[in-house]
Amino acid sequence: MLGLPRSTEVNRRVAKEKLYANATLTTQLRDVIKVQIESVIWRNKLANGTVGVATGETVKEIQVFEVALRQRELDKRILPVIAKAIPYKILFVLTFGDEAQSWMEASGIFYNTDWFLHDKFTLKFEGLNLDAVYENLIRQIAGGRLGTEGDISEAVDCDKRRQILERKIAALEKKVLREKQFNRQVELNGELKRLRTELEVLIR
Secondary structure (H helix, E strand, O other), X not given: OOOOOHHHXXXXXXXXXXXXXXXXXXXXXXXXXXXXXXXXXXXXXXXXXXXXXXXXXXXXXXXXXXXXXXXXXXXXXXXXXXXXXXXXXXXXXXXXOOEEEEEEEEOOEEEEOOOEEHHHOOOOOOOOEHHHHHHHHHHHXXXXXXXXXXXHHHHHHHHHHHXXXXXXXXXXXXXXXXXXXXXXXXXXXXXXXXXXXXXXXXXX
């Protein structure tokens, strides 16, 4: 599906019991995994010895895990718990029927693609070392939210600020529409203009 070299293939099923043992899961989350996940398969291992790409300063290996779902969504608490139990960067590929989407974490935030048909699902694995491969992957998956260059952690911080500003703007727009007093409307519109300007500067 991802077109990775055969040398990277692992294709080993990960028993759910192993996830339970390695991850800190509540009884509720264990039940959610049983209901929502059909299987977890360790598909690929990207490392210096499997793809001939130099080890990065921070990224030593990238694992590819396929998570086959019983429904077209997964509880958002599950992937962070699994990722925390494994000491490597993980590219999660969620599959349901003939569709797939990818998820990956950067600075504590998980980003994801839309759902695509398997034959339309593509990611480019590019970079001079595994740090660069990882950064290129996360930027693709984030769909432009992290820009095309610069430090990833700084890009994530910027994205967090952008999301906060967008939520504030949306809430303030609703408040302006509900406000009856003219003076208060003027005051709120001034604040709205300030936030929009701040957002424009942030996303340049």
